[in-house]
Amino acid sequence: MTVQIKPILSALRRHKAGTFLIAMQIALTLAIVCNALFIIQQRLAHLSEPTGLDEPNIFVVQNEWVGQATAEQVDAKMREDISVLRALPGVQDATPSNSYPLRGGGWDDGIKLKPEQLQDTSGAAIYFGDDHFIDTLGIKLVAGRNFRSEEITSMNVRDRLSPPVVIVTKALANKLFPSGDAVGKTIYLVGGPTTIIGVVELLQSQSVDRWAAGFAYRSVIVPKRLAISLGGWYIVRARPGQLDAAMRAAPKALFEHNPRRVINDEDGILSFSQVRSRAYERDRGMAILMGVICVVLLAITAAGIVGLTSFWVGQRRKQIGVRRALGATRQDILHYFMTENFLISCGGVVVGTLLAVAINLWLVTRFEMHRLSLVYVLAGVVILLLLGQGAVLAPAMRASRVPPVEATRSV
């Protein structure tokens, strides 16, 4: 069965405005939808990046001290707190730190391979931790060794950052030593040289915002407890299934031990799933918004196609009747309208593809977006062609039911 395209085209020529409007609408919708789909995919990929941590069992406590204290006193109080936490029945391990992955901010530094280098070889997130840090976070040591307890020292904020040994992530090790033999090598932190003694598989940086994207997953763990008079963070790993109980017990035990502290009611204690949802809130919101816009846009375009095609069908009842009287089957009429829509959609899709690429190029310059992958354009094209065919189906069916006798009626 062949559908004659020529008569369709000459019919469309008599409806230039309507044809143009449907094609325009399809083009604009395609351009917006495939860029939106692309943004959704980017955001979703971003927010499902792993941190490397045993997330279901970890929570963090932000402890702030009240009153004046020397660095030595702060360190002593911090060590007491950690032993209080470790002694809790639901707690597997705990470590003090200056920050934690996805917190949104923290200490980052430039790493150099030679002291006289002018430009840093890489940026890196700096985590302070003791010999329990790796076990508490549940990250995996893939080369070298963990810190020994005698290597852990206290660091005052007034001291320069110059630990004798550090553990780095695989991502950083690969960047600094691509041949894969980082353990035992010397690198330069801001405060001086240090030796890599271990490599952990995965540890996300403290922020996943754009400013930190350059050193994502490149982290350095230094064997120090950072004594800040303001306070700091305790990262706690609960025993499997005891997270809620441990999260309730921890502040109680800490306040019983020493009440001169502040643990904020709102965000003083966060489970890691809360940390994750806070860190990616914006990305998730954007993805949802884009999704809603896509669905509504497609619905409006479909409604527009239904409306305009219905009008055309109504207008051409007489011609349809004539065609039917001259021997056209109902199938022929159905195919006529489906093909007509397909031709218009194709025109719209071609313009829409160009528009989509143009919009994407503009977004790249203005919003630090990536180049649109053609898969999304293709997906958009398929969606819109199917949408057009689906939308035109109902009016086309109605057209195919026009009886041949219509040809003899005058109105």
Added chain:
Amino acid sequence: MFSYYLDLALRSLRRNRVLTALMVLAIALGIGASMTTLTVLHVLSGDPLPGSSDTLFYPQIDPRDMDGYEPGKEPPRQVTWTDGQNLMRAKRGDRQALMTGGAVPVQPAQSGMEPFYGDARYTTADFFPMFKVPFLYGHGWSASDDESKARVVVITRTLNDKLFGGKDSTGQTLRMKDLAFQVIGVLDSWRPNPHFYDVYMGNYAAAEDVFVPLSTSRDAHFDHNGSTDCWGTGGGDQEHAETSPCVWLQFWVQLDSAAKVASYKEFLTHYSQEQKSLGRFERPPNVRLPDLMEWLDINKVVPGDVRLQTWLAFGFLLVCLVNTVGLMLAKFLRRAGELGVRRALGASKREVFSQLLVESGVIGLAGGIGGLVLAFTGLWLVRLQPSNYASLAHLDVKMLLITFLLAIGSTLLAGLLPAWRACQITPALQLKSQ
């Protein structure tokens, strides 16, 4: 005539309810989405200090070493303690203030109230007059208080309500980090948007809870929050922040005339040269002097996502309008017979045209009302979001008017083509086929 057209329009719209509803809904969705995002953008990109923002400037100088030097690169966005003090002492502006953010443990005197951490701003005397900060009770401190490291504090209205039940608390004592401070002033409600004077505390953060002289804050070992950027041997050490090569303070200056701005820029260059000859600076002089609004631009204070959403919403509105043009075209042409009769009975093209435009105007008005409802809903949803600007998203009168202008204007525009096409109908042809 207008009321007759209106009557005709309503009749016509009632005749095909589904089509009418579809058009109104499309316009409403487009308008609702555009107005929601436009309002957020409008709120976020506003002028925090209307009337005085063009006299406030943020000097930038480059005190770093040659490490990573590239000619023409932007100087640091904050100043060191030494440079801050030098610029304060030089007193070349009409007013100037040096500041940084922090957090202090507040220990309420009332029993039963736990200590809590409050956001603090450590600054100098001119902060209050320069930024036109309104006072409910008392006043700010003087330059001599800065000099003598006076234990004085200015608190916000919110904190005053919380600690002193909203009464005039000037003269009372407030304990912070085990030290006693005398309350000398209570601010009236003040929330400049964006939080322009220190963009490192969150671009749309509320004002701090307590304000303490900068010199006092160093004396009391109050902790500094915000960005600290160090080079060379600097380690971000808080105790020796006065001498370490780190930028961690914001310096603002008020310059009331263009001549003063030019001479201040010259002064900054001279200062950089002088410091270089003293051996403190290593780089060639690299100074900038953006005014307040330029400074917000440089910091890209308005989130990219918000701008992206606004563009998206207007793209959405465009599709909705194209859709409406198509539907109106179908609707008007379907009534070719009726219009033909009207033309044959003596209505001019012009009258038919305006009749059809009234009809699209009615759709626009209905769409505008629907869009307004959707915009209110949209803004309510935005306010539920956790971002720190969420609570600011409210529709003001200006945006309300824009909503209706946009709705009716764009629908009339959308009605032009269909109405024009419908006018081209030859009456005779229509009458014949009847």
